[in-house]
Amino acid sequence: MFVVTLSYLTDLDQVDAALPDHLDWVERQYADGVFLASGRKVPRTGGVILAAGLDRAELDRRLATDPFAERGVAAYEVTEFVAGRVADGLAHLRES
Structure with missing residues (x-):
């Protein structure tokens, strides 16, 4: 499982222009x-x-196709983790 954190690199006008895509x-x-x-x-x-x-x-391949990445409006930080414990109903996410 991954947590991806996006940080905007440009002003919000440029982010908003890319937002629909x-x-x-x-x-x-x-x-x-x-x-x-x-x-x-x-x-x-x-x-x-x-x-x-x-x-x-x-x-990484998918993130590179994000219009935010293609237009240079966001940078990405990816953290991988192993879910050892999850809430009820999310057992399929826990690594066995």
């Missing part, structure tokens, strides 16, 4: 089953994504 890209990641949760940071300086069901190389 970014949200389409996010929707495709959910449709593929790799994104578990996503949203904006507060204050609005970037975002956070929880992803699972893929390896680091595939995650």
Whole structure:
């Protein structure tokens, strides 16, 4: 499982210009089953994504196709972790 932290590199006008394409890209990641949760940071300086069901190389490949990455408006930090304990209903996320 991965926690992806996005940090904006440009002003919000440029982020907002890329946002519709970014949200389409996010929707495709959910449709593929790799994104578990996503949203904006507060204050609005970037975002956070929880992803699972893929390896680091595939995650990196997908992140490179994000319109935010393609337009240079965000940088990404990826942290991989092993979920040893999860809430009820999320047992499929725990590594056995």
